[in-house]
Amino acid sequence: MFGKLTAIRGNQITIQLDNELNHYKLAKWANGKQPTVELHVDDSRMISPDQRRKIFAMLNDMAHYCGYEARDMEAEMKFQYYIKTGSEEFSMANCTMSQANEFLTFLLDFCFQFGIPFKTRTWDMIPDTYPKAMQCLRHRQCVICGKLHSDIDHFTPVGIGSRKLVDHRKLYFECLCREHHQERHQLGAKSFIAKYHIKPIRLSEQDLINLHIMTRKRMNEIDERIEQNEEQQTRISINRDPI
Incomplete structure (x- = not known):
């Protein structure tokens, strides 16, 4: 209705x-x-020049990588978008802002999913509202330059001991290529983040499992140990209370 x-x-x-x-x-x-x-x-505002510029920059990068003509790339991605979303056909000349944002998000998700690289200029134009840090971690792309096969870096120090004993659900992460990873250690975490204006994030339990950082078994073991410690502390507290 x-x-x-x-x-x-x-x-x-x-x-x-x-x-x-x-x-x-x-x-x-x-x-x-x-x-x-x-x-x-309903957002009746028309697509902005900035939105149109970002979308066409993305499509040009995709066309160059896939060997398409830019116009054919636009037609192909619109077709994929219609199939996935059930959206009606639209034109980049007069669609709404919300339609343009949805299509741009679709293009970004598609590139991350299939490992289509961005040019540096296009990478810098990704909107701040897009969860780039999370996608970079999921697809192992450097959050700064977009390089593929990058390292998952702990922003929160984990110490020298075995990482199998660490509860990674409580830690913050960022994805960095080897060059930026080395720079991060040279500058220190806070100075590095201030320089590039990035924000480390926590990973969901499923992402930790998918990225082979933790297993479900290990999570359950940690939760059981915490529960046992809490029960033990409760018993100690009860025994100390005066009668």
Whole structure:
């Protein structure tokens, strides 16, 4: 259903629906569960010159790498986008800002997934809103220059002992090529991050497993050990309490 947003008060909104909605129909759609809705605000603003420039820079890099003509590359990627999203056809000349952002995100995800390299100029144009640091870690690309087959670097020191004993879920990571990895050690972590304006991030449990940093078995062992220690501390505390 569609409607118009008529009021906003904190985290509560009022929507005037284009068609009437009765309780019977709502209950039927919700299948006996608590009804939920998704709010999608139509962005009627037109694609900006900056968005168009970034998209065409990406398409040109992809065309050069894949051996396509730039126009053919655009047609191919739009076709792939339509298949994946079910979107209607659009033109780069007059699509909306939200449509352009979605297509740009699709192109970035596609390049990371299939290892299509970016030129330095294109790499620097990736929007700050795009989760580049996470994609770089997942696909082993340097977060600074985009070089493939880069190193996963611990921003948080892990010490000299065995890394098998470390709970990597609590640590922060960045992906760096060999050259930038060496520079990071020369400058020190804080100076290096200040120079390149990057932000180390935590990895999800599934990403840690996929990247062979931790195993599910090791995570469970750590969780069991923590639980045992907490139980032991609780028993000690109870025994110390006066009767």
